[in-house]
Amino acid sequence: MTAVRWDAARRAGRVTALLLAALALHSLELRAQSRVAFAELELAGPATELRVDAGRPGFAHVAARLGPGESARVLVPVPVEPGLEPTPPVLVFATGTARFLGWRAREARFAGLPAALRARPAPLSGAPRVRAPAAVLLALAAAGALGLWRMRAPRTAAVLALCAAAGAFLLARGALSRAAAPIEVLDGVSGSSDWQRQRAALGELVLPARGATFDLVTDPPRARVEIEAPLDPASPARARARGASLVAIWAEPWPGAGLEREANELLPLAAAWLRADGAWTFHGPWDVGAPLGPARSGPPPPGWLVSGLPQGVTLVVGEVAGAARSWVRCTWP
Protein backbone atom coordinates (compact mmCIF):
# COMPACT_ATOMS: atom_id res chain seq x y z
CA MET A 1 0.00 0.00 0.00
CA THR A 2 2.82 2.38 0.99
CA ALA A 3 4.72 1.53 -2.21
CA VAL A 4 1.66 2.37 -4.30
CA ARG A 5 1.31 5.70 -2.51
CA TRP A 6 5.00 6.47 -3.10
CA ASP A 7 4.61 5.70 -6.80
CA ALA A 8 1.59 8.00 -7.07
CA ALA A 9 3.44 10.77 -5.24
CA ARG A 10 6.48 10.38 -7.48
CA ARG A 11 4.31 10.45 -10.60
CA ALA A 12 2.51 13.57 -9.40
CA GLY A 13 5.87 15.19 -8.62
CA ARG A 14 7.14 14.43 -12.12
CA VAL A 15 4.00 15.84 -13.76
CA THR A 16 4.25 19.02 -11.63
CA ALA A 17 7.92 19.44 -12.54
CA LEU A 18 7.14 19.01 -16.22
CA LEU A 19 4.30 21.52 -16.01
CA LEU A 20 6.53 24.04 -14.24
CA ALA A 21 9.29 23.56 -16.82
CA ALA A 22 6.79 24.03 -19.65
CA LEU A 23 5.46 27.18 -17.97
CA ALA A 24 8.99 28.57 -17.55
CA LEU A 25 9.85 27.80 -21.18
CA HIS A 26 6.61 29.37 -22.34
CA SER A 27 7.25 32.57 -20.39
CA LEU A 28 10.82 32.73 -21.75
CA GLU A 29 9.46 32.27 -25.25
CA LEU A 30 6.85 35.00 -24.74
CA ARG A 31 9.54 37.34 -23.45
CA ALA A 32 11.21 37.42 -26.88
CA GLN A 33 8.07 37.59 -29.01
CA SER A 34 7.00 40.70 -30.81
CA ARG A 35 3.98 42.62 -29.60
CA VAL A 36 3.08 44.22 -32.93
CA ALA A 37 1.66 43.05 -36.24
CA PHE A 38 1.29 45.30 -39.26
CA ALA A 39 -2.25 45.90 -40.45
CA GLU A 40 -2.80 47.22 -43.96
CA LEU A 41 -5.74 49.63 -43.93
CA GLU A 42 -7.54 51.58 -46.60
CA LEU A 43 -8.86 54.91 -45.35
CA ALA A 44 -11.31 57.19 -47.10
CA GLY A 45 -11.93 60.81 -46.13
CA PRO A 46 -13.12 63.04 -44.74
CA ALA A 47 -11.31 61.52 -41.76
CA THR A 48 -9.53 62.73 -38.66
CA GLU A 49 -9.07 60.04 -36.02
CA LEU A 50 -9.04 56.25 -36.25
CA ARG A 51 -8.75 53.79 -33.40
CA VAL A 52 -7.55 50.31 -34.33
CA ASP A 53 -8.68 48.26 -31.35
CA ALA A 54 -6.96 44.92 -30.79
CA GLY A 55 -8.78 44.14 -27.53
CA ARG A 56 -6.75 43.10 -24.48
CA PRO A 57 -3.27 43.65 -26.02
CA GLY A 58 -4.05 47.34 -26.64
CA PHE A 59 -4.85 49.67 -29.51
CA ALA A 60 -3.32 51.92 -32.15
CA HIS A 61 -4.48 55.46 -32.61
CA VAL A 62 -4.06 56.92 -36.10
CA ALA A 63 -4.30 60.67 -36.63
CA ALA A 64 -5.44 60.71 -40.27
CA ARG A 65 -6.24 64.12 -41.69
CA LEU A 66 -7.88 63.24 -44.99
CA GLY A 67 -10.09 65.64 -46.92
CA PRO A 68 -13.39 64.70 -48.64
CA GLY A 69 -12.77 62.30 -51.50
CA GLU A 70 -9.18 61.59 -50.39
CA SER A 71 -8.09 58.04 -49.63
CA ALA A 72 -4.91 56.41 -48.40
CA ARG A 73 -3.54 52.92 -47.94
CA VAL A 74 -1.49 52.74 -44.74
CA LEU A 75 0.48 50.20 -42.73
CA VAL A 76 -0.33 50.56 -39.03
CA PRO A 77 1.51 48.75 -36.21
CA VAL A 78 -1.17 47.16 -34.01
CA PRO A 79 -0.54 45.59 -30.57
CA VAL A 80 -1.02 41.81 -30.52
CA GLU A 81 -0.93 39.05 -27.93
CA PRO A 82 2.54 37.41 -27.85
CA GLY A 83 2.56 33.85 -29.14
CA LEU A 84 -0.90 33.99 -30.75
CA GLU A 85 -2.02 34.56 -34.33
CA PRO A 86 -3.38 38.12 -34.60
CA THR A 87 -7.11 38.45 -35.18
CA PRO A 88 -8.58 41.25 -37.35
CA PRO A 89 -8.82 44.44 -35.28
CA VAL A 90 -11.93 46.51 -34.70
CA LEU A 91 -11.80 49.84 -36.54
CA VAL A 92 -13.48 52.76 -34.82
CA PHE A 93 -13.69 55.84 -37.01
CA ALA A 94 -15.33 59.10 -35.94
CA THR A 95 -15.92 60.12 -39.56
CA GLY A 96 -14.99 58.55 -42.91
CA THR A 97 -14.50 54.87 -43.59
CA ALA A 98 -11.71 52.37 -43.05
CA ARG A 99 -11.21 48.85 -44.34
CA PHE A 100 -8.87 46.19 -42.98
CA LEU A 101 -7.04 44.61 -45.91
CA GLY A 102 -4.99 42.09 -43.96
CA TRP A 103 -1.83 41.55 -41.97
CA ARG A 104 1.46 42.25 -43.76
CA ALA A 105 4.71 40.37 -43.20
CA ARG A 106 7.94 42.11 -42.12
CA GLU A 107 10.07 43.60 -44.91
CA ALA A 108 12.68 41.29 -46.47
CA ARG A 109 15.67 43.08 -44.92
CA PHE A 110 14.28 42.62 -41.44
CA ALA A 111 13.18 39.04 -42.03
CA GLY A 112 16.62 38.25 -43.44
CA LEU A 113 18.63 39.52 -40.47
CA PRO A 114 21.26 36.92 -39.46
CA ALA A 115 20.20 34.74 -36.53
CA ALA A 116 23.40 35.77 -34.74
CA LEU A 117 22.20 39.37 -34.74
CA ARG A 118 18.68 38.52 -33.61
CA ALA A 119 20.19 36.67 -30.66
CA ARG A 120 22.08 39.74 -29.41
CA PRO A 121 20.85 40.79 -25.97
CA ALA A 122 18.61 43.85 -25.80
CA PRO A 123 19.91 46.94 -24.03
CA LEU A 124 18.66 47.70 -20.55
CA SER A 125 15.84 50.15 -20.84
CA GLY A 126 17.46 52.46 -18.32
CA ALA A 127 14.61 52.28 -15.87
CA PRO A 128 14.56 55.52 -13.96
CA ARG A 129 14.93 54.94 -10.25
CA VAL A 130 12.22 56.85 -8.45
CA ARG A 131 14.55 58.50 -6.03
CA ALA A 132 15.51 62.04 -5.33
CA PRO A 133 19.00 62.95 -6.49
CA ALA A 134 21.60 63.57 -3.78
CA ALA A 135 21.42 67.34 -4.45
CA VAL A 136 17.73 67.36 -3.55
CA LEU A 137 18.31 65.38 -0.36
CA LEU A 138 21.10 67.77 0.67
CA ALA A 139 18.93 70.80 -0.08
CA LEU A 140 16.10 69.27 1.96
CA ALA A 141 18.37 68.51 4.90
CA ALA A 142 19.72 72.08 4.89
CA ALA A 143 16.24 73.60 4.57
CA GLY A 144 14.88 71.33 7.32
CA ALA A 145 17.68 72.14 9.76
CA LEU A 146 17.47 75.90 9.08
CA GLY A 147 13.68 75.87 9.28
CA LEU A 148 13.66 74.06 12.61
CA TRP A 149 16.32 76.39 13.95
CA ARG A 150 14.42 79.51 12.84
CA MET A 151 10.97 78.23 13.85
CA ARG A 152 10.65 80.97 16.47
CA ALA A 153 10.98 83.50 13.62
CA PRO A 154 7.97 82.29 11.61
CA ARG A 155 8.32 84.65 8.65
CA THR A 156 11.95 83.71 8.00
CA ALA A 157 11.13 80.02 8.39
CA ALA A 158 8.16 80.29 6.01
CA VAL A 159 10.12 82.14 3.32
CA LEU A 160 12.96 79.64 3.65
CA ALA A 161 10.57 76.69 3.36
CA LEU A 162 8.82 78.09 0.28
CA CYS A 163 12.13 78.83 -1.50
CA ALA A 164 13.43 75.34 -0.64
CA ALA A 165 10.16 73.79 -1.86
CA ALA A 166 10.41 75.53 -5.26
CA GLY A 167 14.07 74.49 -5.62
CA ALA A 168 13.42 70.89 -4.57
CA PHE A 169 10.51 70.59 -7.03
CA LEU A 170 12.56 71.86 -9.98
CA LEU A 171 15.65 69.79 -9.12
CA ALA A 172 13.68 66.56 -8.59
CA ARG A 173 11.67 67.01 -11.79
CA GLY A 174 14.73 67.62 -13.95
CA ALA A 175 16.91 64.85 -12.57
CA LEU A 176 14.57 61.94 -13.24
CA SER A 177 13.63 63.07 -16.75
CA ARG A 178 17.25 62.80 -17.84
CA ALA A 179 17.55 59.25 -16.50
CA ALA A 180 14.47 58.14 -18.42
CA ALA A 181 16.00 58.76 -21.88
CA PRO A 182 15.91 55.82 -24.33
CA ILE A 183 19.00 53.79 -25.09
CA GLU A 184 20.05 52.48 -28.51
CA VAL A 185 22.42 49.78 -29.74
CA LEU A 186 23.42 49.22 -33.38
CA ASP A 187 24.56 45.62 -33.94
CA GLY A 188 26.41 44.33 -36.96
CA VAL A 189 28.46 41.45 -38.30
CA SER A 190 31.50 42.40 -40.33
CA GLY A 191 30.89 41.76 -44.02
CA SER A 192 27.08 42.05 -43.85
CA SER A 193 25.29 45.24 -44.81
CA ASP A 194 22.22 44.29 -42.74
CA TRP A 195 22.56 45.84 -39.31
CA GLN A 196 20.12 45.62 -36.45
CA ARG A 197 19.12 48.56 -34.29
CA GLN A 198 17.52 48.08 -30.85
CA ARG A 199 15.96 51.00 -29.00
CA ALA A 200 14.81 50.51 -25.41
CA ALA A 201 12.96 52.74 -22.98
CA LEU A 202 10.65 52.48 -20.04
CA GLY A 203 6.99 53.38 -20.45
CA GLU A 204 7.21 55.22 -23.77
CA LEU A 205 9.29 54.65 -26.90
CA VAL A 206 9.66 56.50 -30.19
CA LEU A 207 9.17 53.91 -32.96
CA PRO A 208 11.18 53.69 -36.19
CA ALA A 209 10.27 55.96 -39.10
CA ARG A 210 6.99 55.21 -40.87
CA GLY A 211 7.25 52.47 -43.46
CA ALA A 212 9.88 50.40 -41.60
CA THR A 213 8.67 47.15 -40.10
CA PHE A 214 9.97 46.20 -36.69
CA ASP A 215 9.52 44.00 -33.66
CA LEU A 216 8.37 45.40 -30.36
CA VAL A 217 9.15 43.40 -27.23
CA THR A 218 7.72 44.29 -23.83
CA ASP A 219 8.59 43.26 -20.31
CA PRO A 220 6.19 42.14 -18.81
CA PRO A 221 5.43 40.25 -22.04
CA ARG A 222 1.67 40.85 -21.85
CA ALA A 223 1.75 44.56 -20.93
CA ARG A 224 -1.04 46.58 -22.55
CA VAL A 225 0.41 48.64 -25.38
CA GLU A 226 -0.95 51.86 -26.86
CA ILE A 227 0.47 53.01 -30.19
CA GLU A 228 0.23 56.55 -31.47
CA ALA A 229 0.71 56.44 -35.25
CA PRO A 230 0.19 59.78 -36.99
CA LEU A 231 0.02 59.75 -40.80
CA ASP A 232 2.10 62.93 -40.89
CA PRO A 233 5.67 61.74 -41.65
CA ALA A 234 7.09 64.64 -39.64
CA SER A 235 5.66 63.28 -36.35
CA PRO A 236 7.15 60.02 -35.09
CA ALA A 237 5.04 57.08 -34.00
CA ARG A 238 5.19 56.19 -30.30
CA ALA A 239 4.42 53.11 -28.23
CA ARG A 240 3.33 53.39 -24.61
CA ALA A 241 3.04 50.71 -21.96
CA ARG A 242 2.73 51.98 -18.42
CA GLY A 243 5.45 50.67 -16.12
CA ALA A 244 6.79 48.25 -18.77
CA SER A 245 10.10 48.08 -20.55
CA LEU A 246 9.79 48.46 -24.36
CA VAL A 247 12.35 47.39 -26.96
CA ALA A 248 11.93 48.10 -30.69
CA ILE A 249 14.12 46.09 -33.08
CA TRP A 250 14.51 46.82 -36.78
CA ALA A 251 16.96 46.43 -39.65
CA GLU A 252 19.10 49.23 -41.08
CA PRO A 253 21.45 49.25 -44.06
CA TRP A 254 25.04 50.18 -43.14
CA PRO A 255 28.31 49.40 -44.97
CA GLY A 256 29.38 45.78 -44.48
CA ALA A 257 32.93 46.95 -43.81
CA GLY A 258 31.74 49.83 -41.68
CA LEU A 259 33.78 49.06 -38.60
CA GLU A 260 37.10 47.49 -39.64
CA ARG A 261 40.36 47.70 -37.73
CA GLU A 262 41.90 49.67 -40.62
CA ALA A 263 39.18 52.31 -40.88
CA ASN A 264 35.94 53.34 -39.22
CA GLU A 265 33.39 54.00 -41.98
CA LEU A 266 30.37 53.89 -39.67
CA LEU A 267 30.01 56.52 -36.96
CA PRO A 268 32.41 58.56 -34.82
CA LEU A 269 32.94 56.76 -31.51
CA ALA A 270 33.67 58.59 -28.26
CA ALA A 271 35.18 55.39 -26.82
CA ALA A 272 35.94 51.98 -28.30
CA TRP A 273 36.77 48.61 -26.75
CA LEU A 274 38.13 45.52 -28.52
CA ARG A 275 37.80 41.92 -27.38
CA ALA A 276 40.51 39.74 -28.89
CA ASP A 277 41.54 36.38 -27.39
CA GLY A 278 38.93 36.78 -24.69
CA ALA A 279 40.36 39.97 -23.17
CA TRP A 280 38.86 43.46 -23.43
CA THR A 281 41.14 46.41 -24.21
CA PHE A 282 40.25 50.08 -24.27
CA HIS A 283 41.23 52.04 -27.41
CA GLY A 284 39.88 55.52 -26.71
CA PRO A 285 37.95 57.61 -29.28
CA TRP A 286 37.69 56.33 -32.85
CA ASP A 287 36.99 58.95 -35.51
CA VAL A 288 35.41 58.28 -38.92
CA GLY A 289 38.09 57.38 -41.48
CA ALA A 290 40.76 56.68 -38.83
CA PRO A 291 42.16 53.25 -37.93
CA LEU A 292 41.48 51.78 -34.48
CA GLY A 293 43.91 53.39 -32.02
CA PRO A 294 46.38 51.43 -29.89
CA ALA A 295 45.26 49.83 -26.62
CA ARG A 296 45.60 52.09 -23.61
CA SER A 297 44.51 52.19 -20.01
CA GLY A 298 40.89 53.13 -19.54
CA PRO A 299 37.59 52.02 -18.13
CA PRO A 300 36.14 48.56 -18.92
CA PRO A 301 33.16 48.41 -21.32
CA PRO A 302 29.72 48.67 -19.69
CA GLY A 303 28.71 45.26 -18.35
CA TRP A 304 25.18 45.29 -19.85
CA LEU A 305 26.64 46.05 -23.30
CA VAL A 306 29.01 43.07 -23.45
CA SER A 307 27.15 40.43 -21.47
CA GLY A 308 25.59 37.64 -23.50
CA LEU A 309 27.72 38.30 -26.60
CA PRO A 310 29.06 35.32 -28.59
CA GLN A 311 32.29 33.75 -27.37
CA GLY A 312 35.31 32.84 -29.50
CA VAL A 313 35.03 35.75 -31.93
CA THR A 314 36.70 39.15 -32.05
CA LEU A 315 34.35 41.94 -31.07
CA VAL A 316 34.45 45.70 -31.08
CA VAL A 317 32.02 47.84 -29.10
CA GLY A 318 31.83 51.60 -28.81
CA GLU A 319 29.87 54.59 -27.59
CA VAL A 320 28.64 56.82 -30.42
CA ALA A 321 30.01 60.36 -30.14
CA GLY A 322 27.47 63.18 -30.10
CA ALA A 323 24.46 60.92 -29.50
CA ALA A 324 23.30 60.39 -25.95
CA ARG A 325 23.06 56.74 -24.83
CA SER A 326 23.83 55.29 -28.26
CA TRP A 327 26.18 52.30 -28.69
CA VAL A 328 27.61 50.07 -31.42
CA ARG A 329 28.59 46.36 -31.36
CA CYS A 330 30.24 44.51 -34.24
CA THR A 331 31.78 41.05 -34.54
CA TRP A 332 34.77 40.40 -36.73
CA PRO A 333 35.42 37.02 -38.34
Next chain:
Amino acid sequence: MAVASVTDAPPGFAVPAVPRTRFALAWLLACAPLALGWLGDAGPDRFAGVALAPLAALPAVLVAGMPRRAQGRAPLAQELAAVLLLAPPLAAAAGLDVAQGAPPARALGLVALALAIACVLGDAARRAAADARSARLHALLWFALVAGPGVLLFALESGGGPFLGEAPAVVHALWAASAPGILAAQVRDVSAPLVLAPSSAALGLAALCVVAFAPALARRGGMR
Protein backbone atom coordinates in the same frame (compact mmCIF):
# COMPACT_ATOMS: atom_id res chain seq x y z
CA MET B 1 4.70 89.32 16.19
CA ALA B 2 1.15 90.43 16.91
CA VAL B 3 -0.20 86.92 16.62
CA ALA B 4 2.11 85.75 19.39
CA SER B 5 0.02 87.59 21.97
CA VAL B 6 -3.08 85.49 21.19
CA THR B 7 -2.16 82.64 23.51
CA ASP B 8 -3.50 81.18 26.67
CA ALA B 9 -0.18 81.48 28.50
CA PRO B 10 -0.65 82.99 31.92
CA PRO B 11 1.01 86.41 32.39
CA GLY B 12 4.65 86.03 33.28
CA PHE B 13 4.96 82.57 31.78
CA ALA B 14 6.75 81.72 28.55
CA VAL B 15 4.68 81.60 25.35
CA PRO B 16 4.06 77.93 24.45
CA ALA B 17 5.89 76.80 21.34
CA VAL B 18 4.91 74.33 18.60
CA PRO B 19 6.28 70.85 19.30
CA ARG B 20 9.56 71.10 17.42
CA THR B 21 10.54 67.42 17.85
CA ARG B 22 7.21 66.32 16.45
CA PHE B 23 7.59 68.47 13.34
CA ALA B 24 11.17 67.27 12.92
CA LEU B 25 9.83 63.69 12.98
CA ALA B 26 7.10 64.59 10.45
CA TRP B 27 9.74 66.15 8.22
CA LEU B 28 11.91 63.01 8.40
CA LEU B 29 8.94 60.75 7.65
CA ALA B 30 7.92 62.98 4.71
CA CYS B 31 11.44 62.59 3.31
CA ALA B 32 11.34 58.77 3.64
CA PRO B 33 9.42 58.08 0.37
CA LEU B 34 12.10 60.01 -1.51
CA ALA B 35 14.59 57.39 -0.39
CA LEU B 36 12.49 54.43 -1.59
CA GLY B 37 14.34 54.30 -4.90
CA TRP B 38 17.66 53.97 -3.10
CA LEU B 39 16.59 50.60 -1.74
CA GLY B 40 17.72 47.54 -3.65
CA ASP B 41 19.90 47.30 -6.72
CA ALA B 42 19.51 48.46 -10.32
CA GLY B 43 16.87 47.00 -12.61
CA PRO B 44 13.25 47.88 -13.18
CA ASP B 45 12.07 50.04 -10.35
CA ARG B 46 9.53 48.42 -8.07
CA PHE B 47 8.21 51.83 -7.12
CA ALA B 48 7.84 53.15 -10.66
CA GLY B 49 4.34 54.46 -11.21
CA VAL B 50 3.65 55.00 -7.50
CA ALA B 51 2.77 58.60 -6.63
CA LEU B 52 5.23 59.88 -4.05
CA ALA B 53 3.62 63.22 -3.19
CA PRO B 54 0.59 61.72 -1.36
CA LEU B 55 2.89 59.14 0.22
CA ALA B 56 5.11 61.93 1.59
CA ALA B 57 2.05 63.92 2.67
CA LEU B 58 0.62 61.11 4.82
CA PRO B 59 3.01 61.53 7.80
CA ALA B 60 2.87 65.32 7.43
CA VAL B 61 -0.91 65.32 7.79
CA LEU B 62 -0.94 62.77 10.59
CA VAL B 63 1.86 64.17 12.74
CA ALA B 64 0.99 67.86 12.30
CA GLY B 65 -2.54 67.30 13.58
CA MET B 66 -1.67 64.84 16.34
CA PRO B 67 -3.21 65.75 19.72
CA ARG B 68 -0.99 67.78 22.04
CA ARG B 69 -0.68 68.21 25.79
CA ALA B 70 -2.83 70.93 27.32
CA GLN B 71 -0.03 73.45 27.83
CA GLY B 72 -1.49 76.54 26.19
CA ARG B 73 -1.80 77.69 22.60
CA ALA B 74 1.31 78.29 20.56
CA PRO B 75 1.26 81.34 18.25
CA LEU B 76 -0.61 80.74 14.99
CA ALA B 77 2.26 82.11 12.88
CA GLN B 78 4.61 79.55 14.40
CA GLU B 79 2.15 76.79 13.68
CA LEU B 80 1.81 77.82 10.04
CA ALA B 81 5.59 78.13 9.65
CA ALA B 82 6.00 74.66 11.14
CA VAL B 83 3.52 73.20 8.62
CA LEU B 84 5.26 75.05 5.79
CA LEU B 85 8.49 73.38 6.90
CA LEU B 86 6.99 70.19 5.45
CA ALA B 87 6.56 71.81 2.03
CA PRO B 88 10.09 71.08 0.66
CA PRO B 89 9.91 67.25 0.97
CA LEU B 90 6.37 67.31 -0.43
CA ALA B 91 7.46 69.52 -3.33
CA ALA B 92 10.45 67.23 -4.06
CA ALA B 93 8.09 64.24 -4.12
CA ALA B 94 5.78 66.17 -6.47
CA GLY B 95 8.79 66.90 -8.71
CA LEU B 96 9.56 63.18 -8.96
CA ASP B 97 5.89 62.51 -9.72
CA VAL B 98 5.92 65.03 -12.57
CA ALA B 99 9.12 63.43 -13.91
CA GLN B 100 7.31 60.07 -13.82
CA GLY B 101 4.50 61.43 -15.96
CA ALA B 102 2.04 62.98 -13.50
CA PRO B 103 0.35 66.17 -14.73
CA PRO B 104 1.97 69.08 -12.79
CA ALA B 105 -1.48 70.38 -11.77
CA ARG B 106 -2.26 67.02 -10.13
CA ALA B 107 1.06 66.77 -8.28
CA LEU B 108 1.14 70.38 -7.09
CA GLY B 109 -2.59 70.34 -6.34
CA LEU B 110 -2.07 67.35 -4.08
CA VAL B 111 0.76 69.13 -2.25
CA ALA B 112 -1.44 72.21 -1.76
CA LEU B 113 -4.33 70.01 -0.54
CA ALA B 114 -2.08 68.15 1.89
CA LEU B 115 -0.60 71.36 3.27
CA ALA B 116 -4.08 72.86 3.65
CA ILE B 117 -5.28 69.78 5.56
CA ALA B 118 -2.11 69.83 7.69
CA CYS B 119 -2.73 73.52 8.47
CA VAL B 120 -6.36 72.89 9.49
CA LEU B 121 -5.50 69.83 11.61
CA GLY B 122 -2.38 71.46 13.08
CA ASP B 123 -4.34 74.58 14.02
CA ALA B 124 -7.07 72.41 15.57
CA ALA B 125 -4.46 70.63 17.70
CA ARG B 126 -2.90 73.98 18.64
CA ARG B 127 -6.21 75.51 19.71
CA ALA B 128 -7.28 72.39 21.55
CA ALA B 129 -4.08 72.52 23.61
CA ALA B 130 -5.51 75.56 25.42
CA ASP B 131 -7.13 73.45 28.17
CA ALA B 132 -7.35 69.83 29.26
CA ARG B 133 -11.01 69.36 28.31
CA SER B 134 -10.58 70.58 24.74
CA ALA B 135 -7.38 68.56 24.37
CA ARG B 136 -9.19 65.42 25.51
CA LEU B 137 -12.11 65.98 23.15
CA HIS B 138 -9.79 66.82 20.27
CA ALA B 139 -7.77 63.66 20.88
CA LEU B 140 -10.95 61.61 20.80
CA LEU B 141 -12.23 63.19 17.59
CA TRP B 142 -8.83 63.06 15.93
CA PHE B 143 -8.58 59.36 16.60
CA ALA B 144 -12.16 58.67 15.52
CA LEU B 145 -12.08 60.69 12.30
CA VAL B 146 -8.45 61.00 11.21
CA ALA B 147 -6.20 58.17 12.37
CA GLY B 148 -8.70 55.62 13.65
CA PRO B 149 -10.48 54.52 10.45
CA GLY B 150 -7.21 53.51 8.80
CA VAL B 151 -5.97 51.69 11.88
CA LEU B 152 -9.31 49.89 12.24
CA LEU B 153 -9.40 48.93 8.57
CA PHE B 154 -5.86 47.62 8.69
CA ALA B 155 -6.52 45.74 11.93
CA LEU B 156 -9.66 44.11 10.53
CA GLU B 157 -8.54 43.29 7.00
CA SER B 158 -4.78 42.83 7.24
CA GLY B 159 -4.30 42.06 10.92
CA GLY B 160 -7.41 39.90 11.16
CA GLY B 161 -6.64 38.30 7.84
CA PRO B 162 -9.20 35.93 6.43
CA PHE B 163 -10.69 35.14 9.84
CA LEU B 164 -12.44 38.46 10.32
CA GLY B 165 -13.48 38.85 6.70
CA GLU B 166 -14.13 42.24 5.17
CA ALA B 167 -14.40 45.35 7.30
CA PRO B 168 -17.92 46.84 7.60
CA ALA B 169 -18.93 49.37 4.95
CA VAL B 170 -19.01 52.15 7.51
CA VAL B 171 -15.31 51.63 8.25
CA HIS B 172 -14.56 51.76 4.53
CA ALA B 173 -16.61 54.95 4.18
CA LEU B 174 -14.88 56.57 7.18
CA TRP B 175 -11.46 55.60 5.81
CA ALA B 176 -12.28 56.94 2.32
CA ALA B 177 -13.38 60.24 3.86
CA SER B 178 -10.51 60.59 6.35
CA ALA B 179 -7.57 62.80 5.40
CA PRO B 180 -5.07 59.87 5.27
CA GLY B 181 -7.61 57.83 3.26
CA ILE B 182 -8.03 60.60 0.69
CA LEU B 183 -4.25 60.84 0.28
CA ALA B 184 -3.72 57.07 0.24
CA ALA B 185 -6.23 56.72 -2.62
CA GLN B 186 -3.95 58.84 -4.81
CA VAL B 187 -0.81 56.73 -4.25
CA ARG B 188 -1.45 53.78 -6.58
CA ASP B 189 -1.05 55.42 -10.01
CA VAL B 190 0.93 58.58 -10.53
CA SER B 191 -0.59 59.44 -13.91
CA ALA B 192 -4.23 58.74 -13.03
CA PRO B 193 -6.60 61.62 -12.31
CA LEU B 194 -7.41 62.41 -8.68
CA VAL B 195 -9.54 59.73 -7.04
CA LEU B 196 -12.11 61.49 -4.87
CA ALA B 197 -15.79 60.61 -4.78
CA PRO B 198 -18.05 63.62 -4.06
CA SER B 199 -19.59 61.81 -1.06
CA SER B 200 -16.12 61.13 0.40
CA ALA B 201 -15.10 64.74 -0.22
CA ALA B 202 -18.21 66.05 1.54
CA LEU B 203 -17.81 63.61 4.43
CA GLY B 204 -14.10 64.41 4.67
CA LEU B 205 -14.80 68.14 4.82
CA ALA B 206 -17.39 67.56 7.52
CA ALA B 207 -14.92 65.44 9.51
CA LEU B 208 -12.25 68.14 9.21
CA CYS B 209 -14.72 70.78 10.43
CA VAL B 210 -15.72 68.61 13.40
CA VAL B 211 -12.09 68.00 14.40
CA ALA B 212 -11.26 71.69 13.88
CA PHE B 213 -14.19 73.37 15.61
CA ALA B 214 -15.82 70.93 18.04
CA PRO B 215 -13.22 71.34 20.83
CA ALA B 216 -13.51 75.13 20.64
CA LEU B 217 -17.31 74.95 20.77
CA ALA B 218 -17.15 72.55 23.70
CA ARG B 219 -14.80 74.92 25.52
CA ARG B 220 -17.17 77.83 24.97
CA GLY B 221 -20.06 75.71 26.23
CA GLY B 222 -18.01 74.76 29.29
CA MET B 223 -17.12 78.38 30.02
CA ARG B 224 -20.80 79.33 30.01
